[in-house]
Amino acid sequence: MSPERPLLSVRDLRTWLDAGDAIVRAVDRVSFDVRRGETFALVGESGCGKSMTALSIMRLLPDAGGIVGGSVELDGQDLLQMPESGMRDVRGRRIGMIFQEPALSLNPVMTAGEQVAEALRRHTPLEGGALAARVRELLEAVRIPDAARRKDEYPFQLSGGMKQRVMIAMALACDPELLVADEPTTALDVTIQAQVLDVLRELQKTRRMSLMLITHDLGVVSGMAHRVAVMYAGEIVETASRDAFFARPAHPYSRKLFDSLPSGSKRDGALAVIRGSVPALTREFTGCRFADRCDSAWELCRKSVPGLYDAGNGQIARCHLYAPGADKSEKWGQSRISERDSSMQSQKIDSDPIFPDPIFPITSNESLLLVKDLKVHFPVHGGLLKRVVARVRAVDGVSLEIEAGRTLGLVGESGCGKTTVGKGILRLVEPTGGQVVFNGSDLAHLSRAALRPMRKHFQIIFQDPYASLNPRMRVLETLEEGMAALGLGEGREARQARVDALLAEVGLDPEVKFRYPHEFSGGQRQRIAIARALSVEPRLIICDEPTSALDVSVQAQILNLLKALQRKKGLAYLFISHNISVIEFLAHEVAVMYLGRIVEHGHVDEVLRAPRHPYTRALLSAVPVLDRTTKREVIRLQGELPSPVSPPAGCHFHPRCPDAFERCGQAYPDSARFTASHTAACHLYPMV
Amino acid sequence: MPFKIVILWTDALIYLLVVVVLLLAWHVRRHEHLAAPWRKVARSPGGLAAAALLALFVVIGLADSVHYRPSVAVKDGKTVYAVEVLSLLDAIAAPLRARKEKTYSAPLATRLFAKETIELPGGGQARDYPRLKHGGAHLEQPEEQWASDIARRALWGAAAGVVLWLVLAILLCALLARRAGADVDEIWRAIWRGETEVPWRAVLVTLAVVLVAGMPLLALAAKYHVFGTDKVGQDVFYQSLKSIRTGLVIGTLTTLVMLPFALLLGVMAGYFKGWVDDAIQYLYTTLSSIPGVLLIAAAVLMMQVYIETHPELFDTVTARADLRLLFLCVILGITSWTGLARLLRGEALKLREMEYIQAAHAFGVSHWRILTRHILPNVMHIVLIAVVMDFSGLVLAEAVLSYVGVGVDPSTISFGTMINSARLEMARDPMVWWSLAAAFCFMLLMVLSANLFADAVRDAFDPRIRTARPFRLAAQKA
Structure with a gap:
């Protein structure tokens, strides 16, 4: 051997x-x-x-x-x-x-x-x-x-x-x-x-x-x-050592993948997107499979299938750019000219630069929605008579303030209750206690009938684009439903016109309204779901992990769209996610949840750059990063998330907390305020 | 008027069912996503062959569902109608119905099954098997001519079947050719090479088998009792034909009764949960804990008493028997909705958590609209599969109930009553087997074709069944 x-x-x-x-x-x-x-x-x-x-x-x-x-x-x-x-x-x-x-x-x-x-x-x-x-x-x-x-x-x-x-x-x-x-x-x-x-x-x-x-x-x-191979459409398009790959990805597709990753540093602009979609693998390919989506493609890419060429540095890429004898600088220059329209979806929104100054004037500090001490408990039935034997404290006293035209990111691991907060605000699950104040009325205690006219101000986008559209309804009926239920739009004609406008707004051809959901890809379905939410002109959209089921390149498209819509319409988002980099890209403010309660809250830079709560620190340090050169201390949490049926006494986090001391097991800490916006609930910081 | 149309209760419901099915078919044709699974059914050869056979039964059943009373006399300017209610099938099969023998006779026999004392023409008596009044009555010398006569008629029938099949096949080809704008000849060859999208070959083969086997039967039935006669001398072939309607009525009308219960209660239990779910669950657990036969027997006997104490409500015997048949459907429906309701409850429990339903809630869409627009269309495939699968079970249940004696009215001809009356004769020596055999064959054909069709429907509609063919390497390389 x-x-x-x-x-x-x-x-x-x-x-x-x-x-x-x-x-x-x-x-x-x-x-x-x-x-x-x-x-x-x-x-x-x-x-x-x-x-x-x-x-x-x-x-x-x-x-x-x-x-x-x-x-x-x-x-x-x-x-x-x-x-x-x-x-x-x-x-x-x-x-x-x-x-x-x-x-x-x-x-x-x-x-x-x-x-x-x-x-x-x-x-x-x-x-x-x-x-x-x-x-x-x-x-x-x-x-x-x-x-x-x-x-x-x-x-x-x-x-x-x-x-x-x-x-x-x-x-x-x-x-x-x-x-x-x-x-x-x-x-x-x-x-x-x-x-x-x-x-x-x-x-x-x-x-x-x-x-x-x-x-x-x-x-x-x-x-x-140690080594990396990138696959695209059934082929390996690049192989490289880890260091070479992360220092300089060779294939245009690999580069695009990196560019479309959201991060805080890309906040002020739009994410790069890979236009179009992966070609169907049922056909024969005469050229490069990525050519139609590639910014650097030229005629040769369509005519001949590229071989695997040495890109230097031990990297091998399946791209004509690295063919022996190819003059790279010239090709790179040429490629920029060959911008072209893509077929299915109009790329207007994707390619629009996001304006540095918003069209919609954001008057900061205009509170849109105030959530006070929201509680959602689910009873656990047991025994012969199905009595309530325990309560799942999914949300246990959450207070939030959402400002008009701003994005509040709600971060936490699965099971921490962040989705339930969103559903509790919309009364998709009945809150057990607390208030949701909008325009002076408490949504949490309105009757079903009284709540109905208020519903048009709040909408929701879900995680799974495959479950969020009724497979038996055409796009038109899906989009019309909300308007019809809330009595918007004068008659069918006006509504139909509005459906066309909505589809154009989310970057889809109005002709698609006669199709059924199964004819769309995940990203397109999510666009339809966004159009459905927009159909009633809401002021707040609760985004429940809208991109976590999507691929990176599609995620970039959706994030860009959400950002553009916010600027254009002055929408407020409650953006629920476990993905820190997405929050970093999109949110203005961040709240970190642990076991039904918010442990840290503040401006996005404050929370993500200078986290104070030990849980936030551990969470941030556990996120895998691309750049391994900057050494950082990784805090490894012990054990798992405890059950919300019987949360630990005192601070919920103390059994896993590396900094826990005696008092942590005795009482739940009050919020310590660091700046006007930054608070954390931890005994490490005595009341300032 | 030479006759008066009589619409029995079950007739009315059957017409309603036909209208509903036609409307649904029209609706399905207009919606691509609804039509797609049916096209898949149409592409399965087994399903299509079963459907062809089932269609034959349905045609017979429908012909037997058009009832009338013939006029017998005109008195004082008023037409008096017969007390006997006849159907279109009776009119077509009039000779079969009218040619009654004295008692049992074996299939294709020319003499009775039992010895009787016969007056000899020359005076004096002898104990012998007497000639039948109708079966083989045209034969001078039955012993010598019988075999050749049977063979000749059967051959003629088969020949007629082949001709008829050819005519139908060519008609079909012409129709397809006109639609496709192709040559009749090409279409014919395409069908036999199995190249058509809808496997017409399977339909034509089924049709060929049915015609070549069925036409000799009809040819022989003109002069003989092909399946023999029963105790009162009635033709068993005629009884078998009449039983088809009873079976179909039980199989289809019962689902009509059952569906509203199952749909509404099942979907509501799953959607609303909480106390609604509890109440509905208690209802169906209780109902399914009571032995079905007991409940049915009690209900049918009560109905029997009611009918007997109110003779003035029914102007004919048939109307009485029909009401009892309908009541049997109702009671079977009431006892059999629990299975489907349980299925639908589970599905609705799953669907109510779907995000599109949550989105509808976020719009404040009413419960009723969510139930009808979002949940019902998404459980319809289950309903369809269950209804088609239940059909054969119900046909068999009728046979069992009638055999036990709590089924249809004794005057209604059904597979169950046929088996019941043949039961005692099984112990005779030599055995009287033909009533039972005929009921068995007809029921088997009907239930088998319904089951095969149900399988094809389930394969096409059930999203969990992936009918992906295993990957064949050799075929792909070639």
């Missing part, structure tokens, strides 16, 4: 999917190597074929898929030529795999320990006590606290992060040479993600195991990978 030979060598892999009426070339001539002991990251947006590549390597493709050509060599042995029985010895034994959704990859009727033991029994002769010892050893290796007890628990008793660790323990059971991790932390919160990534990084280092990491998150790549 020569040390130079890579552990996994994929050559010209082609995987096709039978979509019924067409063949989808999901993976098209993909070649790469994974060396021993290295972390190899495969990056790309959804639908680019990265998961299909992983499943092809494991030979676990769905029924409709098949490997059409190429080879996958594990240590010189071609996995594609192996019989299925031989392959079963490879899976789990030599290659382990972790999937995205820990909740779905564990069997709910088997204990954590049994599931790990199952993998061991299949591949090793271990029995009885030795087996139990090994299981415990593995669970400890993935840092499951109290492993002896946890191994007898069922998946429903474990939190998401725990489940993912059990999955990792299963994958590691037989010391595989290669671990394939398909979006291992996408379903997890940032603080938990940081813990899981730590576990993976450490295991990889101590066991000299190769790790193939599949992700869409460049931040995760930056923290984990």
Whole structure:
């Protein structure tokens, strides 16, 4: 076994999917190597074929898929030529795999320990006590606290992060040479993600195991990978070492990906967007697959398929710019001229520069909505007579002030109650207590009928663009519904005209109103959802993670649109998100929530640049960053979010807090005020 | 007027059902997303063949649902109508209905099944199997001529079937050709190569089987009792044909009764939750805890008593029997809505949390509008699947109930009553098997085609079933 030979060598892999009426070339001539002991990251947006590549390597493709050509060599042995029985010895034994959704990859009727033991029994002769010892050893290796007890628990008793660790323990059971991790932390919160990534990084280092990491998150790549490959439309368009890739991405697509990431430094302008959408993989390509969306494309890009060229620095890019003999400076200059219109959606809003001075005059400090001590408790029924035995304190005394034309970002991990705040304000869930004051009337205590005329001032945009539009209603009916229900628009004619105007406003062709939602992509659906919210001329839109289900490039489009609409119409947003960089890009003010309460509140620069509350600090430090050169101290939180049914006594955060002292366990701290706008609820800061 | 149209209760409801189905079909045709799954049904050969067979049953059932009373005399300028209510099917199959024998006779027999004392022409008596009054009565020497006569008629029938099939097939081709603007010849070849989008080949094959098997039956039925006769000498083939309507009525009208309960209560329970959900759940758990047969028996017997104490309400026997049939549908409907309601409750529970419903709440859209515009259209596929699947179960339930004696009126011909009356004769030696066999065959054909059709419908409508073909490498490489 020569040390130079890579552990996994994929050559010209082609995987096709039978979509019924067409063949989808999901993976098209993909070649790469994974060396021993290295972390190899495969990056790309959804639908680019990265998961299909992983499943092809494991030979676990769905029924409709098949490997059409190429080879996958594990240590010189071609996995594609192996019989299925031989392959079963490879899976789990030599290659382990972790999937995205820990909740779905564990069997709910088997204990954590049994599931790990199952993998061991299949591949090793271990029995009885030795087996139990090994299981415990593995669970400890993935840092499951109290492993002896946890191994007898069922998946429903474990939190998401725990489940993912059990999955990792299963994958590691037989010391595989290669671990394939398909979006291992996408379903997890940032603080938990940081813990899981730590576990993976450490295991990889101590066991000299190769790790193939599949992700869409460049931040995760930056923290984990040694080498990076970028996939686009079924092909690898760039491979590079981590440092070279983050210092200077070579392929125009990689560059665009970086440009479209939101961040605080891009606040004052629009994000770069990749126009158009990923081409359908059902057709044959005669040129570069990215040509239609590329700013630097010229005629050659459409005519001939680029090969993989050396871009210097050990980087390889599938782009004509790097073809030997190509004069780069000239091509770069030329490319700027070839701006062209894109087909489906008019790009007006996307390409409009956002005006430095807003059209709508923002009169600051004009309070639009005042939330005072909002409480939303959900009763937990139990016993024979279904009496209320406990209460889930989803929102437990939240006070907010939203100013007209401004954006308040509400940040927190899943389960902290931030979505419930939004729904409580709109009375989509009934508040248990507190006030929502608008125009002198308390929305939280109005009757359903009295609330109706007020509803046109507040609207909501949801997270999942696939669930937020009724599949049985055309766009026209969807947009008309709100106007009809609130009695806006004189008759059908006026409403129809308004629908056209709304669609144009969100950058869609008015002709699309006769279509059904399934004909649109995720980004387009989200535009329709925004148009629906705008249809009643609201003054406040509650955005409930509107971009978290979207790819980075589409997210950039939607964020730009939201920003442009705010400037144009003077909308106020309550922007709920777990994504700090999105908040940093969009929000004027930030409130950080933990377990139903706001722990820190202030201007975006104050909170994100100089966080005072220990939770905010930990949260910010857990966010993976692209730039690994600036050293920063990462605060690792212990444990998980406690249950809101029985929050810890005193400060809710104290069991996990690195700075906790005696008083923290006794009383919930009052808010300490640092500046006119910046407050934090923590005992570290005695009342100023 | 030589006859008076009689619209029985079940007739009226069947007409209503036909109108509703036609309206729905028209509505579906105009909406692409509704039409798409039906097109998928039309593309499945099994489903289409089953639909063709089912259509035949429906046509027979519909013909049996047009009732009239023929006039018998004119008295004082007023026409007097017969007390007997006949249907279009009775009129078409008049010879079958009228040609009654004395008692049992085997299929295609020329003599009775039991020995009787016959007066010999020359005086004197003999115990022998007497000739049938109608079955094979045209034969001079039944023993010698019987076999060749049967064979000749069957062949003629088959030949007529082939001709009829050819005519229909060519008509279909001509129609398709006109629509596609192509040659009849081309279309014909395309059908047989299986290149048409709708698998007409499956329809034509089914039609061929039905015609080649059915036409000899009809040809023989003209002179013989193809399925024999029952205890009172009635033609079993005629009874089987009449049973079809009863089965269809039970299978379809019951769902008509059941749907409002299931839809409204199921969707409301899931949508409103809280005490509404509790109340509805208690209702259906209670209802489904009572043995269905017991409830049905009690209700039907009560109805029986009511009918018998109020004879003045019914001008004919058929009207009486019909009311009892309708009542059976109602009571079956009331006891069988719980399953679908439970399904719909679960679906509505899921849908109410969907974000588009939350968005509708944010607009202040009324509960009723949310139920009708957002929830109902999104559960319709479940309703459709359940209704089609329930059909066969209900047809079988009728047979069981009538067999037990709490089903339809004894004067109504149904698969259940046929089986019930044949039950005792199974113990005879030699056995009287034909009533049971005929009921069995007809019911099997009907239920099987309904089930196959239901499968095709479910495959097309159920979003959870992905009918992706496994990827075939060899085929793709070629």
